[in-house]
Structure formats: C-alpha cells, structure tokens
Amino acid sequence: MTILVTGATGNVGRHVVDLLVRAGADVRATSRNPESLDLPAEVDVRRADLTDRKTFEHALHGVEKVFLYTQPSGTAAVMEAAKDAGVKHAVLLSSAAVAGPDPDHWIARWHRAAENSIEQSGLSWTFVRPGPFAVNSLQWAESVKRGEPVRLLYAHSYLSAIHERDIAEVSACALLQDGHAGARYRITGGDSVTQAEQLALIGQAIGRELAFEDVTGDDARADLRARFAPRIQELVRDGVVDPTDTSEIVETRIRYYEEALEGPAEIDGTVEKVLGKPARTFAEWAADHKADFTN
Numbered sequence: 381m382t383i384l385v386t387g388a389t390g391n392v393g394r395h396v397v398d399l400l401v402r403a404g405a406d407v408r409a410t411s412r413n414p415e416s417l418d419l420p421a422e423v424d425v426r427r428a429d430l431t432d433r434k435t436f437e438h439a440l441h442g443v444e445k446v447f448l449y450t451q452p453s454g455t456a457a458v459m460e461a462a463k464d465a466g467v468k469h470a471v472l473l474s475s476a477a478v479a480g481p482d483p484d485h486w487i488a489r490w491h492r493a494a495e496n497s498i499e500q501s502g503l504s505w506t507f508v509r510p511g512p513f514a515v516n517s518l519q520w521a522e523s524v525k526r527g528e529p530v531r532l533l534y535a536h537s538y539l540s541a542i543h544e545r546d547i548a549e550v551s552a553c554a555l556l557q558d559g560h561a562g563a564r565y566r567i568t569g570g571d572s573v574t575q576a577e578q579l580a581l582i583g584q585a586i587g588r589e590l591a592f593e594d595v596t597g598d599d600a601r602a603d604l605r606a607r608f609a610p611r612i613q614e615l616v617r618d619g620v621v622d623p624t625d626t627s628e629i630v631e632t633r634i635r636y637y638e639e640a641l642e643g644p645a646e647i648d649g650t651v652e653k654v655l656g657k658p659a660r661t662f663a664e665w666a667a668d669h670k671a672d673f674t675n
Contacts, residue, residue, distance in 0.1 A: 382407075384440065386447060387410075388411055389416070399548055399549060410425075411428070426439040430455070432454070437465070440467060441465060443466075444466075445469045446467055446469075449472075450474060455493070472494060478492050504561045517579075534594070534637035534640070540647050542659060543665045543668070569662060
C-alpha cells in the first residue's frame with residue numbers, strides 16, 4: 381500500500397512521514413521544492429503543488445491513501461485527480477474552528493472549503509481537526525534567545541495547545557488502520573494553560589525565568605496586522621476574506637483572545653481514544669523543543 385504525504389516539510393507532515401516509514405508503509409512525499417527535503421532514503425519524493433492538479437497526476441499513480449493539508453483553492457482539483465488515480469481514502473489536516481462556536485470565522489471558512497471538496501469527491505475520508513498548535517510558540521524563540529521580554533498577545537488567555545506529534549500520530553492511525561472513515565476528530569492538547577504559563581514552562585525547560593509584556597487592544601491589533609500581512613493576498617485569492625475589508629482577520633483573532641481570558645479551554649479526550657494514551661501537555665512540548673529556545 382502506497383501512502384502519499386503532502387506538505388512533507390510541515391510541522392505535522394514531517395512527523396507523519398516518519399511514523400509511516402516506521403510502520404513499514406510504502407511512503408511517497410510531495411513538495412513544491414523536493415530538493416530541499418531531508419527525508420528517509422526509502423521515501424519516494426515527487427515535485428507537486430496543491431494549486432496545480434497536473435503536478436499531482438504523476439505523484440498519485442499507484443497511491444491508495446493520501447494525507448493532505450488545507451489548500452482550498454486546489455483541493456477539489458487534486459481530489460478529482462486522486463479519484464481518477466484510484467485513491468481510496470484521504471486524511472485531511474483541518475481545524476477545530478470548523479465546528480467551533482463561530483462558524484463564520486475566516487479560519488473556519490478556509491478549512492470548511494477543503495472539507496467540502498473532499499466530502500463531494502466520493503472518496504472515503506477522515507478529518508483531523510486540531511485546536512491551537514503548540515509549535516506556534518516558536519514565534520517567541522528569537523526574543524527568548526536575545527534575553528528580551530516576549531510580547532504576548534493577551535498573555536492571560538487560555539489555550540489547550542496540541543503537540544504536533546499528537547496530530548501526526550492521530551493522522552497516521554487514520555492512514556494505517558481501519559475504522560476511521562467518516563470521522564471528524566477534534567483534538568486538543570493534554571492541558572489548558574495561559575500563554576504566560578506557556579512561556580514559564582519554556583523557561584523551566586531551558587533553566588531560565590522569562591519576562592513578558594502583555595500586549596492587548598490596539599497594540600495587539602497592530603501586531604496581528606503585521607503578522608498576517610504575508611497571508612492576506614492568499615486569503616483574498618481563495619475567497620476566504622473580503623478584499624475590501626481584511627480587518628476581519630485581525631478582529632476575529634482579537635475576539636478569540638478576549639473570550640479565552642474567561643477561563644480554561646476545553647480539553648478533549650479524542651487523542652486518548654484514538655491512540656490509547658493521553659495527549660501530551662505543553663510542558664512536554666517545551667521539553668521537546670528546548671533547543672529551539674537556546675543559542
């Protein structure tokens with residue numbers, strides 16, 4: 381059985397590749413820039429782009445299952461190519477926002493478009509819907525390494541951030557085992573801590589007390605506008621946000637942080653149900669990534 385992994389250089393996709401290889405699967409991986417991939421020698425690497433169906437037609441030959449990341453503008457065409465190639469099952473890395481309290485959130489629309497394309501393809505599927513990625517905390521690494529206070533947007537907002545390895549392990553199970561067809565797996569981390577507590581846990585992992593600045597209101601808006609600037613063109617192209625009013629990107633994130641100030645985030649038990657072990661905590665993530673925060 382050949383399994384195709386798209387986004388093999390991503391935080392999740394790279395772990396999916398390793399897990400599949402370890403399980404003895406025949407793994408094929410795609411990337412826009414395959415020459416940059418550092419993958420096990422037994423992985424068949426192909427050049428392909430989710431926004432260009434033709435690049436996938438060769439990569440899909442002989443593939444039975446595929447792992448996809450969300451790319452709404454290209455998912456429908458790629459799924460058509462997958463069906464034509466005889467692919468049986470697709471596992472999509474989606475988002476918990478799809479089934480969240482704000483169905484009109486731009487992140488929910490972005491991921492729902494990809495889910496809809498896969499559901500309409502006629503293939504068997506599994507949707508993996510993680511909440512916030514713990515790996516997003518790597519954005520603080522440069523400030524930590526320079527010894528500067530870290531700018532935390534709404535530092536006392538709660539997250540149940542999930543380790544990328546848990547996301548990959550759930551995805552690999554859905555690719556390797558029967559019984560996951562039609563599942564929509566909402567997954568969270570193993571605990572709920574504030575962003576300030578996350579930073580403190582990183583400090584414990586590297587043996588230093590870390591200072592932070594709590595950034596809220598208009599200062600947080602300015603930070604978010606700068607952060608999302610590179611993605612705005614892509615979101616407009618895919619019809620996710622209105623080109624005449626891109627403020628939605630910032631305002632929905634501000635609303636999310638403000639609501640998360642109210643108390644601990646929900647911890648979902650799906651990871652343990654699927655894997656037979658609890659989801660990793662943020663402290664475990666920090667210990668795994670301490671090298672990223674040190675010079």
